[in-house]
Amino acid sequence: MLTVEAITSAYGRINVLHEVWLEVKAGEIVALVGSNGAGKTTLLRTLSGVQPARSGRIVFEGEAIERLEPHQRVVRGISQSPEGRQVFGPLSVEDNLRLGAYRRQDAGMRARLDHVFALFPVLAEKRRIAAMSLSGGQQQMLAIGRALMAAPKLLLLDEPSLGLAPLLVDQILAAVRALRAEGITVLLVEQNASAALAIADRGYVLETGRVVMEGTGAALLDDPKVRTAYLGL
Amino acid sequence: MSEFLQLVFSGLTVGAIYALIALGFTLIYNASDVINFAQGDFVMIGGMATVFLMSAGLALPVAAFIAVVASVGVGLLLHRLAIEPARGASPVTLIMITIGASIFIKGVAQIVFDKQFHSLPAFSGDTPIPVGGATLLPQSLWVLGTTLGLVVALYLFLEHTLSGKALLATAANRLAARLVGINVTLILAMAFGLSAAIGALAGVVATPITLTRYDIGTLFALKGFAAAMLGGMGNPVGAVVGGLLIGLLETFGAGYVSSTYKDAVAFLMILFVLFFLPRGLFGGRSVERV
Structure with a gap:
């Protein structure tokens, strides 16, 4: 579904991604793990088009998209829940969700809204409340819900568990699995490597802007190098 | 008492005009962090174009409509030719660009129009309406009504x-806006177009009272800026309240102290805000949950 070929990206003159290669097949949950500053967020931003790629190709469903504007990528079915939630603070929960469907104002929007409310019932309770007054966990649900409103084929999730209580982390990851069951492909970036690899079909380990390891989620979880470097075991 | 009421009427009238200019600042500032100092020139274009189109024989509504459309065109060109190519530059650079654009617009206006003061006939005559011992000009009602109408329209739109x-x-x-697929370049263009339309309409209704000339934009921009600052930059309600307050303070200053220092009021308010109320009356999004 998604093939990333030798993507390089930079902030100013500093290269953050050095020829990253990776693949996501339809229906998979793929985890991208690595320490702080490894380039995970930059890679997702490059995929969404909010961070320019310096070189390389991004092929989505057979089409090269690395030169497309972010909104054109949303239309093609790539949607992102960014790191740090990034909700529209002063706007209501429902407005945040409706804006998620900005590029898909179709008859299905009502159904998707109900679906997000079914997935995260607390959002339905707080639909009229300004997003900035939600708790961190609720904002995270809102960010994921907003990304789902675009009816994505590929959902990019950046650090959905960051700063959340363990119970909420489980709830969010359960939601991710439920989404895959509905046919949404997920690329998941996580510092919480054990949780991410546990639900992932496959995973990539990113280190200073390069993919240094790849394998099935289970294989990476058992890998001694991964265990010492990222799982603290 | 009647003098007081008279000052309130004139204060609210000029204040309403400042409020519209401040709203223009607010729209563009919110969409882009740019403070557009060419905002006052939209007011000038609205007034001057209406004057010249009417003297060419067009009826007021037609002339005003064309003037507003022309101003929107200038606003969109300003965005396309001056702001968009500098995308990614710091807000300070962009603000300087708008100051340059403002000087450029004044230069072109001198050539397209002329260097004289012009006025428009009041829309509904000059017979003052007596209210509680003071009098209200019909044109003041036009200004206040237009402001109210535009504020309501803008609220409904947003x-x-x-x-x-x-x-x-x-x-x-x-960032989130781009991620949900909003074309922020288009949104910014829309903000410039809307601000230009609001400014031009303010110019059309204000010209019978304030007169107009190619260079009146500077003072209008500074007063509108003071109003937006006082209200809290970026807050639409603050812009309206700030505009009315600056108008009232200015008129009371002129009426009770000295009209020589009328224009100084806005600048004193800028200093006051900077010293004591850096976020303005309605500003202050300081609390954010992480």
């Missing part, structure tokens, strides 16, 4: 249309 919500979303979080 709160009840998808494009309006997209503008608010872009103001709240530009």
Whole structure:
């Protein structure tokens, strides 16, 4: 579904991604793990088009998209829940969700809204409340819900568990699995490597802007190098 | 008492004009962090174009409509030719660009129009309406009514249309706006077009009272800026309240102290805000949950 070929990206003159290669097949949950500053967020931003790629190709469903504007990528079915939630603070929960469907104002929007409310019932309770007054966990649900409103084929999730209580982390990851069951492909970036690899079909380990390891989620979880470097075991 | 009421009427009238200019600042500032100092020139274009189109024989509504459309065109060109090519530059650079654009617009206006003061006939005659011992000019009602109408229209647009919500979303979080697929360049162009339309309409209704000339934009921009600062930069309600307050303070200053220092009031307010109220009356999004 998604093939990333030798993507390089930079902030100013500093290269953050050095020829990253990776693949996501339809229906998979793929985890991208690595320490702080490894380039995970930059890679997702490059995929969404909010961070320019310096070189390389991004092929989505057979089409090269690395030169497309972010909104054109949303239309093609790539949607992102960014790191740090990034909700529209002063706007209501429902407005945040409706804006998620900005590029898909179709008859299905009502159904998707109900679906997000079914997935995260607390959002339905707080639909009229300004997003900035939600708790961190609720904002995270809102960010994921907003990304789902675009009816994505590929959902990019950046650090959905960051700063959340363990119970909420489980709830969010359960939601991710439920989404895959509905046919949404997920690329998941996580510092919480054990949780991410546990639900992932496959995973990539990113280190200073390069993919240094790849394998099935289970294989990476058992890998001694991964265990010492990222799982603290 | 009647003198007081008289000053309130004139204060609210000029204040309403400042409020519209401040609203223009607010729209563009929210969408882009740019303070557009060419905002006052939209007021000039609205007034001057209406004057010249009417003297060419057009009826007032037609002339005003064309003037507003022309101003929107200038606003869109300003965005396309001056702001968009500098995308990614710091807000300070962009603000300097708008100052340059403002000087350029004045230069062109000198050539297209002329260097004289012009006025428009009052829309509904000059017979003052007596109210409680003071008098109210019919044109003041036009100014206040137009301001009220535009504020309501802008509110409805922002709160009840998808494009309006997209503008608010872009103001709240530009990265997230891009990620949900909002074309922020288009939103910014829309903000410039809307601000130009609001400014031009303010110019049309204000010209019978304030007169107009190619260079009146500077003072209008500074007063509108003071109003937007006083209200809290970026807050539409603050812009309106700030505009009315600056108008009232200015008129009371002129009426009770000295009209020589009328224009100084706005600048004193800027200093006051900078010293004591850096966020303005309605500003202050300082608390944010992480």
